[in-house]
Amino acid sequence: MGAQSDKRRGPAWVKVLLAVSLGLNLAVAGVVAGFVLRGGPQDARRANMGYATPYVLALPRELRREVFGKVRRDGTVPDRSARRANYSAMINALSATPFDANAVQIVLDRQSDGASRAQAAGQTAWLEVVTGFDDAERANYVTRMKEEMSRKGPRRKGGSADK
Structure with a gap:
């Protein structure tokens, strides 16, 4: 067998x-x-950056990294674990029976506050970088900003902001 x-x-x-x-x-x-x-995709994230998108993307790569690095190091901006904790709190609040709209609002307020602090830190870091530009660098930057604002399709690697 x-x-x-x-x-x-x-x-x-x-x-x-x-x-x-x-x-x-x-x-x-x-x-x-x-x-x-x-x-x-990364291009979808670009749309989520908000009003600062053309400002940041028009910066050369090393200056973009500097701005984002300053934001990450800012002690007032919620870090990744804090943001995840807020998402978990929201899931718990939405899953609760009976539903408590006040608990949801508390999480929304925390998230809104964190987003405001991140935006403020980003604006401060960006302004520090732009303040260091001379007149010619600032004129080049404005040209790149206009290009970013008029761009309709996905950004190509090696674009004007990376030069």
Whole structure:
């Protein structure tokens, strides 16, 4: 009986093919999950930056990093763990029975306050950078800002702000 069950098994190459297929499926699932968890494509994030988008994107890459670094180091801006805690608090508040609109409002107020502090820190850091420009640098910057504001499609790597 053991000999008959051995004959029913498929060739070894089928097992290898199935393993490779499973690996590729898992890789695709991982890419999709990473894409979703990251919040979509980078160009979609650009639209979420708000009013400061052309101001920041018109800066050369090293100055953008400087501005974002100053914001991250600002002690008044909520860090990633604080933002995650607020999202968890919102999920808990929305899941509560009976529903408590005041609990939801408290989380919204905390998130709004954090966003305001991040915006204020960003504006301060940006103004420090722009204040350091001479007249020619500021004129170049204005030109890049106008380009960013008129751009309709996705930003191409190596664009004017990266020069």
